[in-house]
Structures are given as C-alpha cells and as structure tokens.
Amino acid sequence: MTTSRRLATPALYLLLFLMAIFFLLPVYLLLLTGLKPFTEVDLKTMWDLPTRIAFDNFARAYAKLAPYLWNSLKLVIPASLISSMVGSINGYVFAKWKFPFSDLIFTLILFGMFIPYQSILVPMVQFMQWLGEIIPPIGRGTIGGLILVHVIYGIPITTLIFRNYYAGVPTEVLEAGRIDGAGLIGLYRYVVFPLSIPGFVVVLIWQFTQAYNDFLFAFVLTRTETWPVMVALQNMAGSGSSAVEWNVQMAGALIAAVPTLLVYMFLGRYFLRGLMAGALKG
C-alpha cells in the first residue's frame, strides 16, 4: 500500500502529455477545421486558429450525413440489444449448463470471431439476396438484413464475454437458487440476469461500436437509401470531390464519430473496467 512507485517524476508527466498530444492531434485537427468559416479553409493554413467560430463546415457535413446517421441508429440500437440478449443466454448455458461436447461447440463458435469476413463475403451476399426473396424485410438492401448479420457474427464475441463473466458467478449461488426450486429460466431471471449488468455494459458498448463502425457488411448489404453513416462518409471522402471539400469531409468525419465518442465518454469507464478484468481473454 505504501509503495510509491519511483518513476512518478516530471519527466513521466512530460512523456504522458506528449503521448496525449499524439492521441488528440487528429481530433484537434477535425475540430479546428470544422469550426472555421468556409473562406478560411485552406490546406496551407490548416493549423491556424479560426478568426471567428463558424459552424459552416459542420452544417454542410451534417446536411449531407443526417439521413445516414439515422440509418446507423436504426441499425445499431436493435443490433446491439439483440446481440447482448443472445450472448447473455448463450453465455449462461455454456458457463453453467454444460452438455456433452459443449466446450468443443463453444470453441467452434469462437472461431467465427476471428475469420476474415472476406472469406464469407460472396456466399453471404448470395444468401442475403435469396433470403430477401423469401422474407423481404431482412434481405439484402435492408437495415433488417444488416441487423441480422451483425447479430449472427456477434454471437461468438458476445457469448465469450458473457461466458467468461458468468464463470465468475459461484456455482453455490446457483445451487442455492436451485434448492429454492428455481429452474433454468428462474435461475437466469432471478439470479444470473441481475448480476449481469456490468457484462451487458461491456457487450452493448462493444457491439454498438462494432456495428456502427462497420464498413464492409454495410457496403455490400445496403442500398443508397439504407446506407449507414460510415458508407456515406467514405463515399463523401472517396476520390470524386475529395480535392475540393476536404474540410467538409473532416467535419463529416467528426460528426460520424460523435455517437461512439459519446458512448465512450459516458460508459467508457465501465468498458475499461471490463476489459481490464479480462472480459476479452480467450
């Protein structure tokens, strides 16, 4: 307790501040550019402070991105909620209701977390196309379809996090509930679920970030009207008009980053705690 680590010196703080500058520099640039009046935007004066605060670039970028931001929210909120529910009950079964070969099956599920999605891209597009002909609301081109894909490819990581989390719940606690006559559902409902809030926070943040930041699935599975914001941003930043409107791109990039930044700002502490507690350990 009394140990004072000896490295806590001014040099250490200087180093930390330098690192902090490295981490904040891109955001500073995005913010600076976004706040400049349109007339002051120039590659050569990129680092100069604005003479007056203006939201021109933000306004222009927002006007372009707003519909896609909505698409993104319509995508990530259901996707992360469903994912975490699925992960939670899966994790509960794989941690506390092991059945023959359940560890092997769990490992096989886990493998799905690491595959490069390029290796399933072609069949997935074909499958979603076909699915859309049978059940239009979850086919290719719809947000529903994208939610489905995110939930399914989220199964490995969400199951893993919850399983690790529930492995820490003492079996005696479940035993006690069992003696009181609770079954699988009862134990989950009254014992396990109320203990899972920190696990849910980690998984919700993780899935929210994943689905929101995803580009690959969104690009191949949506149409122009259902684009999430990352696809729209890349389109705005892509070759075409890039030379002219780089400032709007930067403002757009910042706007697109706001939802996940807010989530981290308010819930990051819990996420970090989960990470540090080994939520992601294999």
Place this chain on the structure above:
Amino acid sequence: MNTTTERGAAQKAVPRPEERPRAKRRRTYWSADRALSIAIVTPSIIAIAIFVYGFIGWSLRVSMSEWDRGLTPRLGFAGLEHYLQLFQDRRFVEFGLRNTLVFTVLFLAACLAIGLFLAIMLDQRIKGEGFFRSIFLFPMAISFIVTGVAWRWLMNPSRGRRASGLNLLFGMINLGKVVDFVLPGPAPEWMYDIGMSQLADKLPSLFNLGKVVDAILPGPAPVWMYDVGLQNVEISRWFTNSAPWGIAFVVIPAVWQMSGFTMALYLGGLRSISDDLREAARVDGASEFQIYRYIILPLLRPVTLSAMIVLGHISLKIFDLVYVIGLGDLSLDVPSVYMWRTIFEATNYAQGAAIGILMLLMIAVLIIPYLVYSMRSETEL
C-alpha cells in the same frame, strides 16, 4: 489447482439432482431444463454453422468454380486454377502478401511496445490517471473510416510550399529549432545534411530515413537497406513511399487506434500483480528496472499472448483503413483490398473467393493453435 479442478468437476455434475425421496420427479424436471438449455443455444449454433462454416465451404466451392466474370454464378469445376493464378500474380504476392507482412510485424511491435509503455507509466500512481486513460483509449471508439479520413490529411505527402498536415506542422514548430534548443550550440553536421536545422520549405530532405542511418552509421549504407529499399524512404512522403514501406506509414493511424486497447489489457495485467511481490523484490534489493525485467514482464506474458492474437487477426484482415487511405494505390494493396476490387470491379467471384480463403488460412495458422490451447487449459477453469 486442486480446488479449481474440483469446481470444474462440480460444474459438470450440476444438472444431476442429489439423491432424495423426490428424486424421480426432480430428475424429470431437471432433464427438461437440460433439454431447454440445449434448445436455447441451438439457434445460435445453427446460425454459426450456416454463416461461418457453411459459407466458408461455399466460398471454397466458388473459389474452385468457373465464375470468373459477370454476376451470374457459373459453377463448373475449375480446380485450383484461381489459386495458382494468384501465386503467379505479382500484385497478390509482391504487394498484397508483402505489405501484409510488413504491416503486421510493425503494427504488432508498435502496439505492444506503446501499449506496455503507456500501461507502465499509468501504473506509477500518477495524478489524473483516469484522464490519461480515457485519452489513450478513445481512438478505439472511432471507426477505421474516420481514422483514415483524418490521417490521410495529416499525412498529406505534399511538401515545400504546398506542405500541409503534419509536414506543415513540423515546419511550423520548426523541428530544427527544437533540436537546436535541446542540443544547444551549433547543430551537428549531420543535421544540416538532412536538413533538420532548416525551415519548412526545406522539408523534403528532412527525415530521409536512409540519410539518418547514414549519419548514425557513416559509410555506405548496409546492403540489406538497399535490398529492402529502405534507403529511399522519406518520412515526409508518408504513405506514398514505394512498396512495401508506404504501408509502414499506414501503421501509424492503426497504432493510434489500437495501442490504447493494448494499454488497457496490460494495465489489467499489471493491476492483478500483487504489490507484495514487488515489495518482496524491493526488500531483496532489486532495482525498479530489475523488478520490471525479471518479475513483472514474465508475469505479463499471457496478456501479451491475448493481445497478439487480437491485434494479429485485426492486422491480417485489415481493410477499411488501407482502403480509405490508399484510395486504390497499388503500392498500398493488401489482400482484402485486392479481393474487394476483384469482386466489385472485375466481378471475378471465383478469384475473389480464393483470396478470401487464403486470408482465412493465414489467420487460421495463428488462431487455431491458440483456440486449441485455450480449450485445453479451459478444462481446469
């Protein structure tokens, strides 16, 4: 050890009821729950069976088909033709694979080193730890697309009067003067040689990696530097350096994004090491450095392994970031980008699927031993 195995055994035996008078009724009750538990996970198992294993199988099939152009599947059997083509394809081997290798090695090394360094610094009971921690972690919240947009402008390769981004910033803060300040007196000769004591306009010659090495190791550059093309690398040209060193600069934004995550893993590891251990070492007269070198680092090995697995698979399949920064530049090509173009521009689905399968194999080499290892050690958890 003992207690954990016992717990494992107890867990396995859980669904079996204790022998009691009402055992019969309870047994049916429990086995109903057992069936229910399997029923609950079945949909997920089926979904993964289709979306992971089924699709991989189908990709394999497509990769061996004749579907090399157009949107209509043509599934005649073509054998390994597309794989053989890929291995003779300079774009795939010399750019794609080599770039991936360079990227992965540098990305892993930098993330682990910076992550560990940050974690150790934050572990010194400093003030404002939470503040620094959030700053280092927040890039993780940001998508590679946003990171790519921001860093593409930061690493703008224009120089001289048209300099912008970091090149401009380095000129503005006058890196030469900073060096003058840190090392007073006339700048050493080599600094003039590489333009370090001059202004932004002279920036092109600044940071020519080859020249820096020349200055440190006078005499002709070692042969290997010529072999790998390192003598021509100029930092101010960033990702527009020739392959494979252009991709080395795409590592910077990737590290910016993921080193905070690595830090969090290491910090968790450091916090789980008890203070008694350090105290004991200190009593035995170990220096602070020795404590880290001989006690803490070895204890952090499992964390390093997990971090390497997570970072390694991210980097082997890196796509968005390279796609946004590279904008189709061939010298920044990686397999995922090549696959993208093969499918969406050339509509060569068979070849694209083959690239996907090869990427899967690269990652499987890394992941499968790890999964088997963790499943084995799992049994005693």
